[in-house]
Amino acid sequence: MAMPPEPAREWHHAGGTLTLGEPVLIGVINVTPDSFSPASRALDADAALALADRLLAGGATVLDVGGESTRPGAVPLDAAEERARVVPVVRALAARHPALPISVDTVHAATARAALEAG
Numbered sequence: 729m730a731m732p733p734e735p736a737r738e739w740h741h742a743g744g745t746l747t748l749g750e751p752v753l754i755g756v757i758n759v760t761p762d763s764f765s766p767a768s769r770a771l772d773a774d775a776a777l778a779l780a781d782r783l784l785a786g787g788a789t790v791l792d793v794g795g796e797s798t799r800p801g802a803v804p805l806d807a808a809e810e811r812a813r814v815v816p817v818v819r820a821l822a823a824r825h826p827a828l829p830i831s832v833d834t835v836h837a838a839t840a841r842a843a844l845e846a847g
Contacts, residue, residue, distance in 0.1 A: 742847070743827030746789065754790045754831070755783030759813040764799035773820040780821055784828075791825075793817050793843075794833035807836035814839055815846045822847020 737748040746752065757776050758768045770776035780791055795813035796805045805813075814832055821830055832843040 739829065741829045742822075743825075743829065746829055752790055753786075753788045754792050755780065755786070755788030757783070757791060757793050757817065758797070759793060759795045759817050760797040762797045762799065762802055763794075764797065770817070773816045776817040777820055777824060780825070784825070790829045790831060791821060792831045792833055793821070795839070796834070807838040810834060810836055810839045811842045815842050818843045819846040 739746040739748055756765070756768045757770050757779055758765060759770060759772075759776065761769070761771060763769050768779070770779045776793070783791065793814055795810040796802070814834070818830055818832065821828065826847075830843075830847065832840060834840055834843070
């Protein structure tokens with residue numbers, strides 16, 4: 729007896745629905761001066777928008793924004809500093825690309841909440 733097909737998995741977001749039946753390319757924007765990945769660094773909203781444009785042109789369908797470096801030896805941030813880095817970038821990305829899924833890499837509930845409110 730054949731197995732029934734697996735149901736489609738979907739990610740519902742403010743701009744629509746992303747079907748996850750195939751690989752998805754996620755572009756990373758690190759709003760951190762000390763990120764271990766220099767090519768992903770963008771220290772303000774304008775730089776983040778420019779990087780986002782390059783990532784999207786390269787095939788990204790989701791953007792992930794991080795405000796706290798996780799490289800070895802990085803100094804942890806409090807939620808307020810992380811929000812100050814992340815929220816303006818999320819707001820700018822959501823304004824330019826309203827249908828684009830944006831994720832935020834954080835361990836702080838307050839940052840996640842503020843990012844949701846920003847777009």
